[in-house]
Amino acid sequence: MTIEFQLTLNDVMTLHRYHMKHKSKEFKVQLVVSALVVPIIFAAFMYVTKGFETSTIIINSIISLAWFIMVPFVLYQSQLSKIKRKLQKQQKKGQLEVVKPCEINFSERGIKSVREYTTFQVDWEHIIDFVETNHFYYLYYNDSSAMILPKEIGHFNIEENHRYQRFVKEHLKPQL
Numbered sequence: 714m715t716i717e718f719q720l721t722l723n724d725v726m727t728l729h730r731y732h733m734k735h736k737s738k739e740f741k742v743q744l745v746v747s748a749l750v751v752p753i754i755f756a757a758f759m760y761v762t763k764g765f766e767t768s769t770i771i772i773n774s775i776i777s778l779a780w781f782i783m784v785p786f787v788l789y790q791s792q793l794s795k796i797k798r799k800l801q802k803q804q805k806k807g808q809l810e811v812v813k814p815c816e817i818n819f820s821e822r823g824i825k826s827v828r829e830y831t832t833f834q835v836d837w838e839h840i841i842d843f844v845e846t847n848h849f850y851y852l853y854y855n856d857s858s859a860m861i862l863p864k865e866i867g868h869f870n871i872e873e874n875h876r877y878q879r880f881v882k883e884h885l886k887p888q889l
Contacts, residue, residue, distance in 0.1 A: 752777035
């Protein structure tokens with residue numbers, strides 16, 4: 714079976730959003746460290762300056778709590794913005810291969826992705842995780858890399874889309 718499609722920058726960003734929220738160990742470590750830095754600095758400041766007055770404790774607690782609540786959102790948005798800027802630069806230069814037209818060839822052995830300058834193949838048994846969203850399948854072949862497949866192919870009729878979806882899921886179930 715062969716499908717053809719073209720991803721957009723927003724499609725690629727959808728994977729990055731999912732990955733950061735659910736898969737990225739580095740992001741989670743960064744999040745914990747960032748969230749704890751300000752409270753630890755305030756606690757150290759209070760200890761050094763002997764600032765154990767009630768008003769100082771309340772103000773430091775409020776600031777620390779606000780920081781602890783805001784840091785996940787701020788860090789998540791800043792990381793996504795950085796990724797998007799990098800991808801937009803690559804796209805302007807014509808170097809973002811993932812948004813170029815793609816042909817995917819499915820076989821009993823695996824999946825072969827063919828784009829303008831790159832060809833990539835992954836065997837079914839090397840797919841370590843499978844995520845299904847409303848619009849995509851993410852087929853992880855290592856902890857930080859995934860192949861993005863559309864859940865529905867625009868030029869397929871309903872029956873062809875069902876056959877395509879069944880084929881993908883049937884080949885993934887034994888491995889996962």
